[in-house]
Amino acid sequence: MKLPDGFADKYRRLLGAEADGFLATFDEPATSGFRVNPLRPDPTDVNLSLSEPIPYSEWGYYGKVDGNAVDHVSGYVYSQEPSAQMVGAVASPQPGMRVLDLCAAPGGKSTHLASAMRGQGLLVSNEINAGRARVLSSNLERFGVANAIVTNNDPDTLAKAWPETFDMILVDAPCSGEGMFRKDHDAVQYWTPTYNDECAARQRDIVAAAFKMLAPGGTLVYSTCTFAPEEDEQIVAWLLDNTDLAVVPLDHAGVLAPARPEWADGNPAIAGAGRLWPQSHRGEGHFVARLQRPGKLPEHVPGRNRLQTPTAEQRTLWSDFADYTLVADAVTGDLAVFGDYLYAMPHDLPRLKGVRVTHPGLQLGEFKKRRFVPSHSLATALPPASFHTTVELTDAEFGRYRHGETVRRPDIDGRHFALITNQGKGFALGHLVNGTVKNLVPKGLRV
Numbered sequence: 001m002k003l004p005d006g007f008a009d010k011y012r013r014l015l016g017a018e019a020d021g022f023l024a025t026f027d028e029p030a031t032s033g034f035r036v037n038p039l040r041p042d043p044t045d046v047n048l049s050l051s052e053p054i055p056y057s058e059w060g061y062y063g064k065v066d067g068n069a070v071d072h073v074s075g076y077v078y079s080q081e082p083s084a085q086m087v088g089a090v091a092s093p094q095p096g097m098r099v100l101d102l103c104a105a106p107g108g109k110s111t112h113l114a115s116a117m118r119g120q121g122l123l124v125s126n127e128i129n130a131g132r133a134r135v136l137s138s139n140l141e142r143f144g145v146a147n148a149i150v151t152n153n154d155p156d157t158l159a160k161a162w163p164e165t166f167d168m169i170l171v172d173a174p175c176s177g178e179g180m181f182r183k184d185h186d187a188v189q190y191w192t193p194t195y196n197d198e199c200a201a202r203q204r205d206i207v208a209a210a211f212k213m214l215a216p217g218g219t220l221v222y223s224t225c226t227f228a229p230e231e232d233e234q235i236v237a238w239l240l241d242n243t244d245l246a247v248v249p250l251d252h253a254g255v256l257a258p259a260r261p262e263w264a265d266g267n268p269a270i271a272g273a274g275r276l277w278p279q280s281h282r283g284e285g286h287f288v289a290r291l292q293r294p295g296k297l298p299e300h301v302p303g304r305n306r307l308q309t310p311t312a313e314q315r316t317l318w319s320d321f322a323d324y325t326l327v328a329d330a331v332t333g334d335l336a337v338f339g340d341y342l343y344a345m346p347h348d349l350p351r352l353k354g355v356r357v358t359h360p361g362l363q364l365g366e367f368k369k370r371r372f373v374p375s376h377s378l379a380t381a382l383p384p385a386s387f388h389t390t391v392e393l394t395d396a397e398f399g400r401y402r403h404g405e406t407v408r409r410p411d412i413d414g415r416h417f418a419l420i421t422n423q424g425k426g427f428a429l430g431h432l433v434n435g436t437v438k439n440l441v442p443k444g445l446r447v
């Protein structure tokens with residue numbers, strides 16, 4: 001690969017004898033990986049025949065999953081490069097925590113955090129870019145995450161709304177992406193000898209805002225997919241100088257190499273952070289640090305939010321649908337209406353005033369002229385056992401249904417909604433009308 005001018009010289013200076021091995025990796029193919037979804041009743045019921053587990057990532061495997069395979073479409077797997085999986089492994093939030101993923105799109109780390117949280121507690125996934133926030137919401141829906149909301153704000157706005165609010169915050173920072181060079185040619189084009197300093201200035205602003213939102217006793221995880229000390233060790237040094245955070249040393253017994261204090265201000269505590277290098281590990285490379293505030297985590301105080309609750313008519317429309325389609329208590333959470341849409345919102349929400357919430361929880365459906373139209377997200381959020389009726393499709397029918405076609409099941413009478421499955425995995429809803437399954441795959445998801 002043609003590396004940008006100045007890049008190789010910089011890493012020869014930093015790495016000395018190790019530089020040749022590091023620079024040679026840019027001519028090797030990129031590595032792929034995925035995680036299985038522990039939120040599913042049978043997480044390993046996916047095609048793992050050729051996949052080898054990633055030793056440091058509880059649900060991770062090396063290998064590639066086809067984006068059109070049922071395992072992907074039904075949210076049984078999430079494709080994520082192996083190094084990136086170290087971040088979720090280091091964070092490992094406990095179920096019940098209040099967690100903020102500040103730079104969250106498209107959702108690789110958020111779905112990993114949600115896996116560890118097991119549906120308990122609150123995950124706030126924030127993304128500054130509106131288009132990317134929409135992709136994030138749909139990836140969380142596909143993965144069946146019901147205890148998350150998505151916000152679309154800059155970090156300073158959130159810091160004003162949510163002082164000392166979260167038990168854990170992940171900053172997976174926008175960076176120069178040197179670890180993406182093998183996968184993303186644009187990252188190579190952007191790089192100049194001053195780009196790392198420009199990224200570092202933005203990263204300092206982001207971590208400063210993140211720190212304001214961290215509760216006493218809380219944990220900040222900072223990560224990048226770049227090798228540049230300006231964006232890695234030097235950001236940790238800045239946090240140690242400007243906040244009461246301390247580095248929690250990571251386990252360097254496996255693939256994670258110690259970070260390099262000499263590439264920042266020499267503070268030996270920085271070595272507790274970790275680096276994944278592509279020359280010594282099967283992955284693209286990453287930096288990760290875990291830092292903690294002194295003190296004891298406070299009790300969560302739910303914010304006083306004035307949410308629009310459903311009207312009596314809307315409640316009836318919802319319960320008519322739910323009673324007829326779902327088993328009892330399939331949906332938990334507080335019912336709230338946003339525009340024409342009904343959501344089940346997670347409990348323990350902080351105050352939402354001043355925050356742009358673009359995905360307030362699990363979208364249940366839309367009220368349309370005195371009718372309730374269920375949302376696609378129910379198909380991947382709820383297990384098949386939650387539905388009174390499921391319709392299993394053959395592999396050939398699966399492809400046609402995703403395309404938007406109807407299927408026939410003459411043995412099923414009446415009119416009702418059903419979960420559509422392939423290989424037992426729910427991936428869409430359908431409306432059965434006298435033996436014909438009308439296709440409810442949203443137009444934007446048809447292929």
Ligand SMILES: C[S@@+](CC[C@H](N)C(=O)[O-])C[C@H]1O[C@@H](n2cnc3c(N)ncnc32)[C@H](O)[C@@H]1O
Binds near residue numbers: 108154174175202206
């Ligand atoms: C490395 S990516 C996050 C990847 C994500 N965590 C994942 O695992 O899928 C960084 C994200 O930060 C966002 N971003 C860019 N500028 C930002 C800023 N000033 N403050 C917060 N986020 C920003 C980008 O839009 C991008 O989605």
